Amino acid sequence: MPSSSTKPAADCSDFPVVSFLMPLHLLDHPLAAHVLTRLRDKTTPPAQFRSLCHQVALLLALDATRDLATQEHAVETPLEPFSGRALARPLVVVPILRAGLGMVQPIVDLFPDVSIGYIGLERDHDTALARSYYCKLPPLKNTRVLLVDPMLATGGSAVKALDVIFGRGATEVDLLNIVAAPEGVAVVEKAYPKMRIFSAGLDRELNARKYILPGLGDFGDRLYGT
Ligand code: PRP
Ligand code: URA
Numbered sequence: 001m002p003s004s005s006t007k008p009a010a011d012c013s014d015f016p017v018v019s020f021l022m023p024l025h026l027l028d029h030p031l032a033a034h035v036l037t038r039l040r041d042k043t044t045p046p047a048q049f050r051s052l053c054h055q056v057a058l059l060l061a062l063d064a065t066r067d068l069a070t071q072e073h074a075v076e077t078p079l080e081p082f083s084g085r086a087l088a089r090p091l092v093v094v095p096i097l098r099a100g101l102g103m104v105q106p107i108v109d110l111f112p113d114v115s116i117g118y119i120g121l122e123r124d125h126d127t128a129l130a131r132s133y134y135c136k137l138p139p140l141k142n143t144r145v146l147l148v149d150p151m152l153a154t155g156g157s158a159v160k161a162l163d164v165i166f167g168r169g170a171t172e173v174d175l176l177n178i179v180a181a182p183e184g185v186a187v188v189e190k191a192y193p194k195m196r197i198f199s200a201g202l203d204r205e206l207n208a209r210k211y212i213l214p215g216l217g218d219f220g221d222r223l224y225g226t
Helices: 030-040 044-063 100-112 156-168 184-192 219-224
Strands: 023-025 068-076 081-087 089-095 120-124 130-138 144-148 172-180 194-204
Touching: 030 044, 030 172, 030 194, 044 100, 044 120, 044 144, 044 172, 044 194, 044 219, 089 100, 089 156, 100 144, 120 156, 130 156, 144 156, 156 172, 156 184, 172 184, 184 194
Parallel strands: 023 194, 089 120, 089 144, 144 172, 172 194
Antiparallel strands: 068 081, 120 130
16 A cells, blocks of 8 residues: 555644643534634535534533523422522624624523623735624623634634723633634734633644644635635
8 A cells, every 4th residue: 555645634633732821612513623623624525514613502502501591590490499500601602704603503592591792893915914894792791601713813803802802891701713723813812811612623823824833714704605
């Protein structure tokens, strides 16, 4: 058998461990690795890409919400009284438009009472700087906020969105990404040292055009077939 020069497919565990001060939580689940590889595959068509995005966002949401506050809640079973637990505080999901929209439905599936806010940001193709074009948020005081955006590249979009969210009175915010670049994590860490980032993969670096390598290309374009 001729030996192959093809490098094995990369996932988060293939890159050198970068140490960050802030808590960066990488999904550690075989299904997440499987889904991420299929998302990276350039031959994956939009229909499959959408359902893979749904799958991995669901895993991320479960990971990020394992410490949600609960409070005592009494119910009557058909046989006797029972003192159980119920979620204590309102949950809000805020997708960064447009690619973040692909991560909303799995969170609504898990938490049907969730409120949804929207922040529209678009990176300039030449400068990679994010420009704001839309913002509509529910009340954020005394809530737990999940900010969702599949790609954390330079970190510019995430920090801009976090500035708005904290500016509206939020105190507990987690950032959920499908793929993060070390550069973006460092930028978020500098601006918000204590904030938690949940990601399915930590990639190697950004290229000259500020795209993530190996990455998966332009997430929004692949999600929407543009
Ligand atoms: C992508 C992505 C993030 C942003 C990340 O959005 O969905 O929002 O880039 O890059 P950054 O960390 O360097 O800011 P894009 O601006 O391409 O808009 P889209 O979601 O409408 O495609
Ligand atoms: N936005 C994307 O969709 N992909 C990247 O690699 C970087 C920013």
